Amino acid sequence: xxxxxxxxxxxxxxxxxxxxxxxxxxxxxxxxxxxxxxxxxxxxxxxxxxxxxxxxxxxxxxxxxxxxxxxxxxxxxxxxxxxxxxxxxxxxxxxxxxxxxxxxxxxxxxxxxxxxxxxxxxxxxxxxxxxxxxxxxxxxxxxxxxxxxxxxxxxxxxxxxxxxxxxxxxxxxxxxxxxxxxxxxxxxxxxxxxxxxxxxxxxxxx
Numbered sequence: 001x002x003x004x005x006x007x008x009x010x011x012x013x014x015x016x017x018x019x020x021x022x023x024x025x026x027x028x029x030x031x032x033x034x035x036x037x038x039x040x041x042x043x044x045x046x047x048x049x050x051x052x053x054x055x056x057x058x059x060x061x062x063x064x065x066x067x068x069x070x071x072x073x074x075x076x077x078x079x080x081x082x083x084x085x086x087x088x089x090x091x092x093x094x095x096x097x098x099x100x101x102x103x104x105x106x107x108x109x110x111x112x113x114x115x116x117x118x119x120x121x122x123x124x125x126x127x128x129x130x131x132x133x134x135x136x137x138x139x140x141x142x143x144x145x146x147x148x149x150x151x152x153x154x155x156x157x158x159x160x161x162x163x164x165x166x167x168x169x170x171x172x173x174x175x176x177x178x179x180x181x182x183x184x185x186x187x188x189x190x191x192x193x194x195x196x197x198x199x200x201x202x203x204x205x206x
Contacts, residue, residue, distance in 0.1 A: 037096025080152030095137025099130025
């Protein structure tokens with residue numbers, strides 16, 4: 001608390017960078033994963049190889065994956081952001097596919113009987129019904145991104161990881177404790193927020 005009270009603006013800036021990095025990665029990943037999941041739902045033969053490739057990427061250690069991104073994006077936040085997006089894909093794509101698969105065929109048949117086009121069925125029926133399952137995956141992806149973004153501080157991305165790594169270098173336990181607590185609270189806040197939204201949508205469906 002002493003460091004927080006002494007340098008509140010610095011801590012707030014690092015927290016803001018961490019939030020922007022995490023939410024930015026989650027948003028971009030969702031924009032990729034939702035259409036990809038829908039494509040795999042329509043083309044089932046592509047599902048196994050695509051999910052297999054994403055699963056292999058997910059097994060790569062975070063530091064190694066960020067290093068792989070450096071020749072493409074440089075030693076900066078963009079490499080960390082790219083790595084976070086890739087990590088989120090396997091979670092979001094799988095949950096998108098599972099959510100779409102969970103939509104009742106009778107509901108889809110009723111939508112076709114009403115004269116809806118495939119695009120209308122996707123946006124008005126399939127995705128709204130699959131959204132709680134997709135959000136469940138988003139919760140996991142958000143917590144994962146918060147943790148990996150902490151490592152990104154070693155690659156010039158900033159964020160709360162700066163407190164942790166500076167604390168280790170300077171042997172400052174106050175920075176280490178503060179950084180750890182804030183990372184944990186941020187992950188908890190994102191998880192609770194998405195869980196609340198997920199439950200509201202689930203109760204709305206009922």
